[in-house]
């Protein structure tokens with residue numbers, strides 16, 4: 001089964017009337033499945049193609065090279081081995097179908113990843129040493145020529161897009177456009193290059209909700225992403241050139257569940273390898289988030305972005321039992 005999520009053009013994002021119209025569409029999508037596809041986003045096709053090219057080249061390195069850049073669990077930068085994560089542990093409480101969807105995912109994700117954050121972070125950075133901040137891990141230039149440069153340019157572009165998208169989200173909630181500025185300041189945020197082998201069974205990315213404010217996903221066009229809606233898993237078909245954008249837990253929590261952080265997963269049955277590149281705008285580590293409206297108002301405790309990320313990363317990495325994982329999942333009004 002296939003599900004179509006709203007396709008929203010950002011062409012009129014710089015025009016006051018256009019902004020209101022975009023915000024209306026974004027609000028409707030966020031209150032429905034929390035997923036949408038965004039076109040006319042201004043990120044050049046060439047830059048996206050260059051980023052996919054880098055991704056293919058870095059994953060093609062021999063295992064003994066990639067292992068040198070194994071993801072640092074504190075900074076959240078570097079390479080994740082195939083099967084190194086089980087996203088099925090990362091489900092916000094409040095999902096009635098939690099157990100069912102957990103059973104529906106394999107114990108580890110059949111994907112490898114490479115997490116990349118902003119360029120040039122060093123000891124002088126305000127959040128140095130804090131979770132989700134730190135130095136990128138790149139192979140030497142001669143092994144993957146251009147990787148650092150391409151990733152820096154892609155990071156800057158996608159962060160700018162996600163930050164301006166959050167202003168539209170603010171308009172859609174009828175609050176001041178600068179409402180999310182503090183959440184967008186020096187945010188924990190990362191690009192994740194992902195590579196899924198073709199699999200006849202198993203799960204590429206287990207059922208989960210995204211952790212932060214919003215996710216902007218580019219895919220190579222191969223299907224595999226599925227959304228859990230109305231009690232069934234349905235495929236989202238990527239519109240060529242569009243970003244698949246979805247609400248994460250932090251934004252859902254802020255809206256008391258009015259905006260949905262929906263369950264999704266990846267199963268790559270396409271018969272070919274699949275590459276995708278999500279960007280996660282998680283938020284400023286120190287900002288305390290609690291429901292300001294919606295059905296969850298007064299029901300869910302406030303958490304800082306850092307606490308929430310830590311809990312969800314801890315829940316989805318390393319070989320914990322499902323029971324342990326479920327115990328450590330933070331309360332977030334997913335649906």
Ligand SMILES: O=C(O)CCC(=O)C(=O)O
Pocket residue numbers: 192194205210217219224225264265266276277278
């Ligand atoms: O690869 C995809 O299509 C989605 C990946 C995803 O959901 C995630 O990394 O959070």
Ligand SMILES: [Fe+2]
Pocket residue numbers: 208209210264
């Ligand atoms: Fe996701």
